[in-house]
Amino acid sequence: MDSNVAVEAVDLVKRFGDNAAVDGVSFAVPAGTVLGMLGPNGAGKTTTVRMLTTLSRPTSGTGMVAGYDIIRQPEMVRRSMGLTGQAATVDELLTARENLRMVGGLSGMPRATIRPAADDLLERFLLTDAADRIVKTYSGGMRRRLDLAVSLIAAPPVLFLDEPTTGLDPRSRNDLWDVLRGLVREGTTLLLTTQYLEEADQLADDIVVIDKGHVIAHGTPTDLKSQAGRASVVLTVTHSCDLRRAEELMRRCVEEVHLEVGARRLTAQASGLADMSRIGEVFAASGIAVDDLGLQRPSLDDVFLHLTGHRAEDEPDSTSDVQLEGALG
Amino acid sequence: MSAVPAHPPVLTPPSLLRASAIVVRRNLIHIKRMPELLLDVTIQPVMFVLLFAYVFGSSISVPGTNYREFLVPGIMAQTIVFSSFVVALGLTSDLDKGIVDRFKSLPIPRSTILVGRSISSLIHSSIGVSVMAVTGLLIGWRVRDGVWHAVGAFVLLLVFGFAMIWVGIWVGSIMRSVESVNGFMFTVMFPLTFVANTFAPTASMPSWLRTIAEWNPISSLTQSLRELWGNGPQAGSTAAWPLQHAEVTTVVWALLVTAVFAPLALAAFRRRSRD
Known part of the structure; x- marks a missing residue:
């Protein structure tokens, strides 16, 4: 395998009972690029992301994240990636700063580096003014931005985003796209799932179209359009x-x-x-x-x-x- | 298929101790932000004490002591049994809101979520026990059998609470929502804490009910507390064996509950959080 590949799925299969939610999905994401995984609800996007991020064990097949095997080295995978799940998984009763501090600590960051890293992210995601407010009072867009900030606190080289803009208004969506483009410029590899064709078109270098657990097309947005x-x-x-x-x-x-x-x-x-x-x-x-x-x-x-x-x-x-x-x- | 990682991780993952401390801290912030979370171990048992002591108190006679002193250990036992409730609610809500997924995506020891949840629940219940002790002192409950016995009683409470936590993790992992946890716990835990010697002496119960009540682990715990605090007489010769050897039985029950529910709980939690 090429060491420039940041994420690779190799024939991933996940069955729930008789139903195969993911049925032999393979793709590779070169480091520093964006892969858009496009498909309708229930296509198997989230299940694929959950397997690659070690949250769910594949029925068969495997994958690599940042050079580590998701089955044999899940711990190393967890140390190398950030995940922003479909439901914003920030703690509602904590403030933004407390959320960042908690995840920074759980990522193994020394206390002294958490604070400046948190301040930096809060500023970048336009949350400085709301940093000490309980997340419950946040708007949907703010929550998503915080969720992303929390995933980035330990500066992971690979970032998984499961439907990052679902439910956001167009303006918040555009803001988030800008942030994601900035991350890619800095060298982060992104795998994002989306139902929005426009989003994949806007952000992705490569697109995998997935339907009913299968990859039905793979290519650049231009390839696919032609x-x-x-x-x-x-x-x-x-x-x-x-x-x-x-x-x-x-x-x-x-x-x-x-x-x-x-x-x-x-x-x-x-x-x-x-x-x-x-x-x-x-x-x-x-x-x-x-x-x-x-x-x-x-x-x-x-x-x-x-x-x-x-x-x-x-x-x-x-x-x-x-x-x-x-x-x- | 081996590749040289382009960015080997530079951070060392936290130890179980540090990770659990962070999770406990987070759970305690929850209590601080939503003090109503503590209602179940504060206002509710205090209300129970007052209702039982002043409404039923005069009609329940306990040989050898007064009803209020008899009651406080019962309520303490109930409070610690309900720590399973506290664990289950917290766990279900974390699973439900995706926080468990967030934790699982981080490089922390797998047991952190449960250890953190258990410790904060024991703290939660200890707050309840302290509130109960103060309430007890105000209405006339006293520790009458020396400091060491009194401390022993509190240790037994914690040991029993530890066992109940496994029940809570099991319930929290198999239930799909906070509402179903509430429903299950009320239908199961409430009768369990009542069919016991917690609120009334077992001697006056119908014989079949008396047998059930006296073999109820909660009765052993309550009886131990009463003996160690000097709040009631030793179990009479007609009482079932567990009550005659209350302290030993309490420890055995706690071990037994742990032995049965710990594997069940871990399996249920793993199953729930694997897919």
Whole structure:
């Protein structure tokens, strides 16, 4: 194994009874890079992280963290990594400073170095003013920042983040992303799980897409996007009563047409600008009022849909769309 | 598959002693921040003492002593039995909130969580015992059999509390929420502390109930406390064997409870925190 690999999963399997939550997951994360593990709820992301961080023993397979075997050297693994779990696992009844001091002490830091390290982290995570307040009074975003700060107190070279921004408002999410980018600049290796395609796109050097316990795709965000295939043309009609006629017209130009009734929108597979200009001409001649016509490159959302046949986040809207599509088509 | 670690860890993990001290400190801060956590060992037993002493006291007669003196050792025993409750609540809440996961991801000895929880629970219960002692003194309870016997009684309380902690770890590990711990403990522990000589002499119970009560480990503990503090007569010749040899039986019960529940508790905790 390459010593530049900071985290490696080797055919990890975890069964709970008959059910395999993780069923043969393998990947490697080069030191100093970010791996985004992308998948819907229940895909096996958290279980994979729990095995790599020694919280859960794999049914079979193994892994390495910072050069140590997760099964044979769990103690060394624990000394080399930080973990920010899915639920913010900071102590609600302690202050931020007390949380940092506690975890610093339990990591084996000498008392004299804990205080400056804690002060530094509090400042970096914009928690200095709230440092001596009980965590119970914190907002969700502050809690997440503290959780991350606590995981960093002993300056671990590898950091695991299980859905670090779930439940955060967009602004707190952006703030946290900035902090994570800063860590990577300083050389920390990150493995983060997320349900947000945008998050993986923003932060990760490499992405592992995981669904039902299997890795179904692995590559850079750009690789994965090109796998999802061609761009699509998106057309929004002004009046929803025109939708059906618009769909007919669209089918004359291109093969695959996807209809979103609520948004008065048609999405069609297109090979490029040629298709788009043809569609433009057809609609100009038809007299259907069109609000917007544009070319859309595939996003990671499309990648996910393409790979799994379902969306990453369970949106009730998308199911009703499918039903309506069936009814209309 | 062997690699040279790029960043060998520089920090030495804490010893069990230091790690446990940190966890105990954290648990004690909890008590400081939420003093209502202490209600179960302070206001509640004090209320019990007052209710029993003044409401039932006049209708329960205890040969050889007055009811209030008879009552205080019973309440003390109940308080220490409830330390299992304290452990279970604390453990379930830590498991539930993911704090146990946080601890487990740190390079600390695996036993730190349980050792820390046990020590802080014993401190918690000792606060209760102290409050009870003061309350007892105020209503007329006295230590009448010398300092060493009195100290012996407190040591027995702690030994028994240690055994009860394993019960608490077991319950805390198999229960999924703080509410279910409450439910379980109230339905099991409450009757257990009542079907005993804690609040009323066993001599006047129906014979089948009397047998159960006198073989109840809590009765041995209570009887030992009464004898060592000089708060009641020796068990009569009609009493069951355990009450006639109360101190020895108490120690044996404590060992037995530990022998049965320690392995159960460790297995349950390991199972609960492994996956």
